[in-house]
Each structure stands twice: as structure tokens, then as C-alpha cells.
Amino acid sequence: MNLDLPGVVARYFEADRRRDPDAVIAQFTDDAAVTDEGQTRRGAAEILAWLRGPASQYQYTITLLGAETTGADTVLVTGRLEGNFPGGTADLKWRFTLAGDRIRQLEIAP
Template sequence: MSLNLPKPIADYVEANARLDLEGMMKHFTNDAVFIDNGKRYEGSAEIRKLLRDEAIAVKAIFEPDAVREEDGNVVLEGPAHGEFPGSPLRFTYRFTLANDAIKVLETTV
């Protein structure tokens, strides 16, 4: 399924599909916030560690199959599969963009 996504989000999803940590990181603002199931990570260093330890390490690839706009945010839904318990799991990713970059990313199962 082809989704019409803003470029920073499309590029982030494509980098995730390649398990490309640097490609995923380059789409965040320097002061970005990543909220993963309620736990907050702030700034590039914390987000990089989260993605390295919780996504790349278990080969977690998110494959969105639905997109909508909600309160000015872009919301993606779809399965993530990888080498983690319960794979695949269905996730919701809520992106807030600023200056053509990801300012906030919130993920929930």
C-alpha cells in the first residue's frame, strides 16, 4: 500500500525498513522528543540510544498500512515485526512536525 506521507516521515519509515539508524536519526530536530509507550526520551542522544537498543537490536520494522491527520499531527498505524516477543505487534505512530523535521514521535501498541 502506498501512503502519501510528508517527506521526513516517509524517509524515516524507509530508513527503518533498512534498519538504518543514521537514516532514521537525521529526520529529528535536535530537541526532538520520542515517547515510547509513555516513556519519554528527549534529545538526539536519548533517541539514538532508544532506536539502537529497542528497534535496530531486535530488527523491528514498522510497516504502516493506514494514515490520517489528527489535531495537526500525522498518525500512522500498522504492524511492526522483528525479533521481539509477540511479533508482529500493531503500533500507532503519532508524528508532530516542525520546520520539515520530526519534533515529536509518540508510539503506542
């Protein structure tokens, strides 16, 4: 599916698809926060540790299903993960809060 994503959001998913943590972290502001599985990581060092640790624990693919702008600087993306993690599939929402052409906050939740 070809979605009309802001450039930074498209770059985030492309870097994630390549499993390139350095390219992913480059999309975030220095003081960004990421919340995933109920845990919040703040700042580049914590987010990079998450990308290289828990976020890289399993092999998966993401199929993006939809995207909508929900505020002046907020984008909600829906998609499905499929991989070798418990359960094998998960429908998720990625809520991006942007600061110009970078990500200030990302919340990942079912």
C-alpha cells in the first residue's frame, strides 16, 4: 500500500525495514521519547539502546495499513507486524509527534 506519509515517518519505517538503528535514531530529536510495551525511553542514548536491544530481538515485517494526520504535528500510522515473536502477528498503532522534519515522540501500542 502506498501511503502519503510525511518524509520523516517514511524514513523511519524504511530504516526500520533495513534494521538500521543509526538511520532510525537520525530521525529523532535529541530529546525525543519512545514508548513501546509500556516502557518509555528518553533521549538518543536510551532510544538507541532500545533499537539495538528489545526492538531487535525478533525478525519481523511491517505491513502499513493506514495513516492519518490527527493534529498539526501528529501522525497516526496503523499496521501489522508478522514475525517470529510470541503470537506471530500484532496489529499496532504508531503515533508520531513531529518537530519539523524530526520525530519528537513515538508511541507504539496495540
